[in-house]
Amino acid sequence: MITKYQREFVLMLIIAAVGLGGCRSIAVKTNIVPVEVNIVGINKSQFPYWQGMSMAAYWEPENQDRKQAKKDGFLHEMRFNQSGPRELILARKDSIWKKWKKKKTDYLFIMAHLPPGTYKDQTGSADKRRLIIPYECWGRFQGRAEIIVDAGGISSASFKKCEFP
Helix, strand or coil, X not given: CCCHHHHHHHHHHHHHHHHHCCCCEEEEEECCCCEEEEEEEECCXXXXXXXXXXXXXXXXXXXXXXXXXXXXXXXXXXXXXXXXXXXXXXXXXXXHHHHHHHHCCCEEEEEXXXXXXXXXXXXXXXXXXXXXXXXXXXXXXXXXXXXXXXXXXXXXXXXXXXXXX
C-alpha cells in the first residue's frame, strides 16, 4: 500500500521532471577555428534591444552588454581552437539552464564571433552571426539540439522552423 507521503513524493518528482522540460542539450559544431560562440538567455523586454544589436559592436573587446550578461550569469561561452574539439555541448545539467528558467528566458540568442569584414550588420537572424530561438521551440524540444557554425554563419536543422527572421 502506498502511503500519502510516498504519493506526494512521487507527485513532486513528476512536477520537477516536467518543470525542467526543454532541450536535453545543445551541441555546437564548427569547422572553422578559432571561433567563439555565446549563448545568451533573453526575456521579452530585452528582445528588441538584443535583436537590433550590432554584432560587430557585440564582439568588441570592451562591449558592456556582453560583459553584463556574463556578470549576471546569463551568458554561456564556447571557445573553439586549433587543438580542441570541433563540437562542444551545453549539457542539460549545466547551471545556466536554471538561471535562464529563473529569469523567465523567452529566447536563446546564439552568436558567433566570425571573421570581421565578412558579414554586414543586420537585425535578428538576418545577421548570419546570430541565431534567435524562441522558447516555443527550445522549451519544448525533447532531444539534443544541434547548432552548426561554419563560414556561412550559424544554422540549425533542429530549430529550422523556429528561427526568427
